[in-house]
Amino acid sequence: MSRQPGYNSLMHEVCVEGGWCGAIVQGEPSHVDDFIPAAGPVTAEQFVEWLFRAEGVDPSSDPAKWGEHWEGLRGAFVRHLGADLVEASALKCNVG
Template sequence: MSENKDFHALIRAICVGYGYCGSLQDDGWRHVTRYIPERGYVTVDDFIDWVFMAEGEQWFGNPRAMIRRERLRSCFITYMGSPVVHARRLRWKR
């Protein structure tokens, strides 16, 4: 249960705190959870890449985006407790 609470807190922090709540793109609504695999390990960099993909935002070569990446990195590690977590920890409660 605490794993889901950590994930919910992370999602809330990146959405409310940073405005990364997903976006409407050509193929419909995208959210970071769309990219999380069923199993295996997820790194903080994987997760942040998926956040940017869900927003339809490019980060490479953008100095402001690089700063936002560092803030998101800190947020992920704070809430998830590690820069690498198992994908099952990145799930909504069922």
């Protein structure tokens, strides 16, 4: 089972290199993949919001602190997936 190349490279940058994988939030494990719907459009902003939620971070709590991270993560999404809006299936594992 492997991820599509764009998502694979995106997750390598934001998760492996950047540490935005997920955390224990309110006593439960959380990962960005938990928030991705089965189908439908996903924007770069939605994905970045899910990254923050998976980490248990409220970016509005300190906009100066989190704003730069937000922009970098959004940029990574667009750079790796080629658009600021993609189908949710582009953010899932390829089976088979």
